[in-house]
Amino acid sequence: MLEVEPERLLRYLFAADVLDTTITWWLTPEGNGTHLSLQQRGSASTHRWGARPSTE
Incomplete structure (x- = not known):
């Protein structure tokens, strides 16, 4: 969790x-x-779901 503002964010x-x-x-x-x-x-918007990034 990065940030919480109750009832807002x-x-x-x-x-x-x-x-x-x-x-x-x-x-x-x-x-x-x-x-x-x-x-x-x-990066999820350009990353194929379920695929792992290349380590090469």
Whole structure:
């Protein structure tokens, strides 16, 4: 877990040392509900899921 702000934000590192991807969720009040935003940063967007990076 990288960062937590109760009822607002959650950020964690996904697949450390393999994909090194940071996933962030934001919760924002909107009218009578809540808006959920999601952001992915890191190599997972260009990495084939399940494959291991080359060691060559």
